[in-house]
Amino acid sequence: MTSPTLPPSTPPIPRTGTWFWRLPILAIAALVAVISLFLWLGLAQEREERRAALVSDSLWMEQNLRYHFESTVDELGQIGNQFGTGGELHTEAAQDKVRELLQGDAGLSAILWLNSDGEMLSTLPASAAPVQxxxxxxxxxxxxxxxxxxxYDHPFRLKDGSWAVEVVLPIFGANDFNGYAVGIFSLSRVLEKHVPWWFAERYRISFTDDGSDELASSTQASAANNISFGVSFDRMGGLGIRVESYRDTTRVMPSIVVAVLLAFTVVLIWSLWMLRTRVLRLQDTEAALRAEHAFRLAMEKSTLVGLRARDLSGRISYVNSAFCRMVGWNEDELVGLNAPMPFWFEDSSEPLPASIGEEPARARELRFQHRDGHVLDVLLYEAALIDADGHHSGWMGSVLDITERKRAEALARDQQEQLEATARLVTMGEMASTLAHELNQPLSAIASYSAGCLNALKAGRYDEKQFTDVLGKINHQAQRAGKIIHRIYGFVRRSESRRDRMDVNAAVLEATGLLEAETLRRKVRLQVELAMDLPQIIGDRVMVEQVMVNLLRNGMDAMRGTPEAERLLRVRSESSGEGVRLVVQDQGSGIPAEIADRLFDSFFTTKPEGMGMGLKICRSIAEQHNGRLWFEAAAEGGTLFYLYLPIGTEDKDA
Incomplete structure (x- = not known):
């Protein structure tokens, strides 16, 4: 398992251009246009068919109404011959006929009888008010x-607001002119009586005058349609009819089809637009994913940190190129391997962490063996590997090659030991005259006692008890000289650094003993206060003695300008937390604030003959023991130097 992302060899999906998305929209628009054209043609054909039917029905209606007017006029002519000179009807049959015309389907609202001079003789129905x-x-x-x-006269409006038209019919007798019969037609009654039901359901018919103004109609509702046809009645005072087609309910369906088609078109275009937006977003996401994959792949190939993933059983599931270069095995050879691994050094192993809750961030130092045989030191960090579903699928480790760092640390440690040994030699060199004077005293005493014994032997005067006392003094002085030499040798000899359990008080006494002659020469009183029952620490005794010697000598140097009576150097040991604290206090002039921050810097010194490495080495030794070295100004004057050493744990050989 090298990577869950797309392999770099997968060709990227080409980015779609604007034409790609315009093409289906244009196709949809073309389809809508074609369907709309067919619908329009169908509607146009239907409109023409309906118009043809309207014209045919209108002409039929015109013929029907014309026939009605003509037949009614004929009946008026027949009745007119039966009016008397006084305007009365002679027969009962004539009266019934008039009643039938007025109350039947003729549509007449009144019948007038005029004499030959045009004067009104009678009106039917009879009315006190004059007929309009x-x-x-x-x-x-x-x-x-x-x-x-x-x-026929022109249509006129009656008092009730309705429209009427009158027809004047001359009546001739056998040999002479008798008068006039006048019939007044109510246009609304004519339509009511003579428009068939089927015609009224299809059309709205109305009477019109010459100006095409509507006079009467079959219904007050508008036809709401622009399909109409008008016919004029010849010789009827400009009267005509206009027929308008009602909106056919079947025509609603094409409108619904068009509306649904447009709605589907809008929805389809919207869907295509949303699809385009989503595809473009996916393309952007894919481009970002590919860029991220390329970036991570570049990082993976260029990083110097080895990466390795193991599943829950310890099987290797992923390694990067840095890890492969580190161990000398390629990826195909490592992926899928389980313990023991070919790069383990000798019988070493890598146990899996016990659980996810175990803290894996703590580094572990291991030793790997390269394929060519050389051994390398590595630092391994391992953490739980969580997949996309949040499940623990294994362990992810980062491996750092610290071989060169370990070599550099070993070299630095060796150089530090050389520097410390050199510093001790320098210290002994600075103390050479004092040590020579201290050694001269026991050696002079030994020489004096030996000369006395020789003189007594030569003179033959000797006492066994006296010789025993003298030889005892010689032995004491020899042991005194031997201790001085042993101290010097133990302090300056260079040996392999080793940390063991040590008594801090013993190291302090050894250091003060080494400087005993120096304190006498400089007339410095040394006050040692050692706490009892201090815990033993893990450390290098020679290094601790070296720190104490440097601090004591610095304290004596700080009191050069102090009066002899006030030259007091205090040394004390005390328990402090999880370790031991050593304190050296002098009665000097103190440390100026301007040099306090530079006191532990390399090659910084306040002594004309100093090298500036003493306190720097002392702080390095304290840090090697995981301790601290610092100073403070004493309240009564002078300086307090503190050396804190934790109890620690015993180390293996460095």
Whole structure:
């Protein structure tokens, strides 16, 4: 398992251009246009068919109404011959016929009888109020007499607001002219009585005048349709009819189809737009994913840190190129391997962490063996590997090659030991005159006692008890000289650094003993206060003695300008937390604030003959023991130097 992402060899999906998304929209628009065209053609054909039917039905209706008017006029002519000179009807049959015309389907609202001079003789039905006639009534009467045929006047409005039209019919007897019969047609009644039900369901019919103004209609509702046809009645005073087609309910379906088609088109275009947006977003996401994959792949190949993943059983599931270079095995050879691993050094192993809760961030130092045989030191960090579902699927480790660092640390440690040994030699060199004077005293005493014994032996004067005392003094002085030499040798000899359990008080006494002659020469009083029952620490005794010697000598140097009576150097040991604290206090002038921050810097010194390495080495030794070295100004004057050493744990050989 090298990577869960797409392999770099997978070709990227080409980014779609604008034309790619416009093409289906154009196709949909073309389809909608074609369907709309077919619908429009169908509607146009249907409209023409309906218009043809409207024209045919209108002409039929015109013929029907014309026939009605003509037949009614004929009946008026027949009745007119039966009016007397006084305007009365002679027969009962004539009266019934008039009643039938007025109350039947003829549509007549009134019948007038005029004499030959055009004067009104009678009206039917009889009414006290005068019958309303057209304003051009007299002119129409004259025109009828002139033409000797039925003549229609222009439509006129009655008092009730309805419209009517009158027809004037000249009546001739056997040999002479008898008068006029006038019939007043109610246009609304004519439509009511003579428009068939089937025609009224399909069309709205209305009477019109010459100006196409509507006079009467079969219904007050509008046809709400622009399909209409008008027909004029010849010689009927400009009267005509207009027929309008009602909106056919079947025509609603094409509108619904068009609306649904447009709605689906809008939805489809919207869907395509959303799909385009999503695809573009996916393309952007894929581009970002590929860029991220390329970036991570570049990081993986360029990093110097080895990466390795193991599943829950310890089987290797992933390694990067840095790890492969580190151990000398390629990826195909390592992935899938289980313990023991070919890069383990000798019989070493890598146990899996006990659980996810175990802290894996703590580094472990291991030793790996390269394929070519050389051994390398590595630092391994291992953490739980959590998959995308949040499940613990294994362990992910980062491996650092610290071989060079370990070598550098060993070299630095060796150089530090050399520097410390050199510093001790320098210290002994600085103390050479004092040590020579201290050694000279026991050696002079030994020489004096030996000379006395020789003189006594030569003179033959000797006492066994006296010789025993002298030889004892010689032995004491020899042991005193031997201790001095042993101290010097133990302090300056260079040996392998080793940390063991040690008594801090013993190291302090050894250091003060080494400087005993120095304190006498400089007339410094040394006050040692050692706490009892201190815990033993793990450390290098020689190094601790070296720190104490440096601090004591620095304290004596700090009191050069102090009066002899006040030259007091205090040394004490005390318990402090999980370790031991050593304190060296002098009565000098203190450390100026301007040099306090530089006191532990390399090659910084306040002594004309100093190298500036003493306190730097002392702090390094304290840090090697995981301790601290610091100073503070004493309240009564001078300086306090503190050396804190933790109890620690015993180390293996460095």
């Amino acid at each position: 006639v057209s304003e051009e009534h007299n002119l129409t009467v004259v025109r009828a007499r002139t033409l000797n045929r039925p003549t």
